[in-house]
Amino acid sequence: MGRDLDIFEGMSEASEATERLVGDFEMPNQFIPNLDEYSRIVLFHSGGKDSMSCMLYLLELGIPAHRIELHHHEVDGENPEHLMDYPSTHNYMEKVAEAFGMPLYFSFRVGGFEREMLRENSGTAPITFTRGDGTVVTMGGERSKQSTRRKFPQVTADLRTRWCSGVLKIDVGSRLLINDPRFTDGKTLVISGERAEESTNRARYSEFEPHRADNRDGRVPRWIDHWRPVHKWTERQVWQLIKKWKVTPHAAYWIGAGRASCLLCIFGSSNQWATVRMIAPEQFMRVANYETEFGYTIHRSLSVIEQADRGEPFEAALRWKHLAMSKTFDMPIFTENWILPAGAFGESCGPS
Template sequence: MSHQLKLFELEAEADTRDALSLLRNGATLVLSVSGGKDSDAMSHHLLEMREREGWTGDAVMLHADLGERVEWHQTPEYVRDLAKRKSVELHVVHWTHGDLIDRIWQRYYKDPSRPCWPSAKIRFCTSDMKRSPISRWIRNTFPTGNLICSMGIRALESNARSKKATFKTRQDCTAPTKGRFVYDWLPIHNWTERDVWDCIRKHGDIAHPAYRLEQPNQRLSCALCVLASLNDLINGAIHNPDTYREYCRIEAVTGYSFRKDFWLSDIQPSLLPQETLDAVQAHQRKTA
């Protein structure tokens, strides 16, 4: 028996029914896309449902760009192509003070006594670089109405993500006095990775080039994410060497490793200038 996507299972959950009810009654659908497989599958699924059920509200795609030095270099074009294939208008937002590398340096110079990198507990890469620009765009673009911000977050990705509410009010955008109500929705929260790939294959079998490598990425975010697997970090370094060298220069200057007890400079040292290697090794000897 062929594997069946759980496309309609989400209607069984009470909180998800609220999101679908709003969309069926004309709410605007905002699809948050990153270039990764989960947001791709979510977009395919919801746009298919929108067409089938005749939702009358607008649908747009929104991409928070972390900066040319930080993203996989294919990501901007890939996201534009996704929007074109799905015939949906794409809006790209940015942090107004630079890119993620600028934010890391800013954090270091503000207080050199603390680690400057984002981490699982300190996700300023998400809060400052993604959520804040997206919320600002929503407030500036939609003065009134109901908006559903859908995100391709799945419970099986991590323990933290499994505990996330699948439907909740987005407090920094909702303004009842203006008649604007904004909600965050995780429509594929209960999907498996197999569900995701089945959905992508159903809709043309097109995915970000990082998933087509000899040792394909398991996940996709920025080129070198602090939460990425070793495989994905190696891919990111090899295929985005300028980004890798800049990240390793941060290690060399600040003395803070990319993750606790994990030096990014160690994974592809052949790509680095000798001065970076020497500085990192000096920091490693001190910490040892």
């Protein structure tokens, strides 16, 4: 596991903040579907605190770990030279799955964010995912419309123009459910961690509904429900449960970010862009250069360089840079003296 628990030494202020801000977890009184009805539980896990709290909540409800499949969509695809994502996320997911004894599946759009953004008179790329029997499949894309993007996603709630979430995550998730025959056998429960508190758009999501890949009345029926168990939860409840299980949160929170979305998320605040420029200068300059090449900035009027110039890097980022930028997650997954990371209850600019 690399670094040891002594990293927390001398952090008494953080321990006090943990006591003051978090408190103890209490089981909420809320709707719970009949979990025994489902042949499998598929949890779309970003590595962030909300999907982590879904995972821990399922364990609290008595679901055995081996019944919970973790699925993580890689934003940069198979590309090891990340453009948008935290280099440590992939290994963090591996270590979480290993620590809890849960099966883990990775899936992605081939070429990831960068290939999709650079599309020129071409269709969208196929997706790659692993079927339940272990076969790795790359499929789709042949019939997609030829068109040109050559711009960043727009900073909006509309998924048609903020294409990254739809193309790289939502669609990848649906396609793997549709194209693995095991999902036609019995019922599947998909879990994801959107919370109403995050945005007015997310507040409108249903807590429980048929998943978009559901086809229960089709010729070959596929029964898939979608449950958002933490939809009504506050951020405090989320941290309470993570604290209870003593799980080390994703690197994003240690460097001071409020969300573990992409490191270079298009929704980034000035402080986030200043932080990224400091800890990931090469990724930052690639994005800055694309803005110049396309003649369009991510923000409606400011380039990422101008945004970074207006912001201040998060104080914690220097100390925890190694954790975010390493391709291995060099901390234990369980922490005896659990403390709240710097990004908790802080700036959480991200998808609406």
